[in-house]
Amino acid sequence: MARRRKKQTSGRAASPKPNGRGAEAVDYGPLADWVGFNLRMAQAAAFQAFSRLAQEVGTRPGRFATLMLIGRNPGISQTALSRANGRDKSSLTPVLNDLARRGLIRRTRTRADQRAYRLSLTAAGKSLLAQLVRCARAHERNLDRIIGARDQKGFVRILKRIIAQAG
Amino acid sequence: MARRRKKQTSGRAASPKPNGRGAEAVDYGPLADWVGFNLRMAQAAAFQAFSRLAQEVGTRPGRFATLMLIGRNPGISQTALSRANGRDKSSLTPVLNDLARRGLIRRTRTRADQRAYRLSLTAAGKSLLAQLVRCARAHERNLDRIIGARDQKGFVRILKRIIAQAG
DNA sequence: AGAAAACAGTTGGATACAAAACTAATCCGC
DNA sequence: GCGGATTAGTTTTGTATCCAACTGTTTTCT
Numbered sequence: 001m002a003r004r005r006k007k008q009t010s011g012r013a014a015s016p017k018p019n020g021r022g023a024e025a026v027d028y029g030p031l032a033d034w035v036g037f038n039l040r041m042a043q044a045a046a047f048q049a050f051s052r053l054a055q056e057v058g059t060r061p062g063r064f065a066t067l068m069l070i071g072r073n074p075g076i077s078q079t080a081l082s083r084a085n086g087r088d089k090s091s092l093t094p095v096l097n098d099l100a101r102r103g104l105i106r107r108t109r110t111r112a113d114q115r116a117y118r119l120s121l122t123a124a125g126k127s128l129l130a131q132l133v134r135c136a137r138a139h140e141r142n143l144d145r146i147i148g149a150r151d152q153k154g155f156v157r158i159l160k161r162i163i164a165q166a167g
Numbered sequence: 168m169a170r171r172r173k174k175q176t177s178g179r180a181a182s183p184k185p186n187g188r189g190a191e192a193v194d195y196g197p198l199a200d201w202v203g204f205n206l207r208m209a210q211a212a213a214f215q216a217f218s219r220l221a222q223e224v225g226t227r228p229g230r231f232a233t234l235m236l237i238g239r240n241p242g243i244s245q246t247a248l249s250r251a252n253g254r255d256k257s258s259l260t261p262v263l264n265d266l267a268r269r270g271l272i273r274r275t276r277t278r279a280d281q282r283a284y285r286l287s288l289t290a291a292g293k294s295l296l297a298q299l300v301r302c303a304r305a306h307e308r309n310l311d312r313i314i315g316a317r318d319q320k321g322f323v324r325i326l327k328r329i330i331a332q333a334g
Numbered sequence: 335a336g337a338a339a340a341c342a343g344t345t346g347g348a349t350a351c352a353a354a355a356c357t358a359a360t361c362c363g364c
Numbered sequence: 365g366c367g368g369a370t371t372a373g374t375t376t377t378g379t380a381t382c383c384a385a386c387t388g389t390t391t392t393c394t
Contacts, residue, residue: 026251029239035310038326043210045333072194084193115372143202159205166212282342
């Protein structure tokens, strides 16, 4: 591995060696230390890691927060849920359709307000959520190990500040 | 604001007050302190904030890292770029088509390897990148202010650890 | 040299998401 | 009470992204 080109069949070694390709070092420039870029990459990495764990239970990470929030807030409306979840309410429609179709959540109409649904978990939903929580705890242990127990608390505190103030 | 419902036109105040709706407090349960969830929310918030800044320059955040990486690594291949950027190579195809169509990048075929492109910025691309860098610096100053100068260095270091180890 | 494996880039299919337009129900001010 | 503004949820449209399959090129193995 990491053999670099030597052959160059028809000559032309004249170029200023501009990082022709490869797993070799890439210059990230100022990106390397910018918070935004590293935040995106870290989130992607953590997401992927959790994806692997979650798919053993047969669900995807996006569904997890949704189930948890419904579980903790029975009767919540879709709009409130979407706000809490940080996604647009329109994104939720297909997700909830799917969760309802799979018998994990209930959508109850209220007499008081005929527009809104009241969401709650079914028994199956609660059971799946419990499994996912076990998964997530394993994932969190992993992240905590990477972050280091010493810094974990402060790290989350900073994330919360960004959530509150950068929006 | 934050007036809570009292009226309830046709009665029915009998329900066990299960958080009917609203901007009122939502119970996040264990989510509240999990790294994964906060990471996702923080990334979304920072992304949105940068989106607003970047659209004044007429480009989207996704393009920014791409332009920067090409600018710092002229001659880089699409595959290497996609790795550096943390996205699948197939995602890059339409992005690069668009950037090329708008005259911001050049795609050169090499005689040495007829498969690969060598990517580089045009003058227009460099100029746009410079504008974006100014934008990004403003964004970063904002984030640094939120994080606090004292913690900024350590915060990024933790993000880098997650990137390296959680993948 | 010739076949097999690896690789660069593209295409097609699927999912996730946001923004805007839309429908139906409810609230507010008078 | 009545009409306009607000609200809950859905639909539609457009973008970003991944994955798997594919084409053409290069390298590797024997």
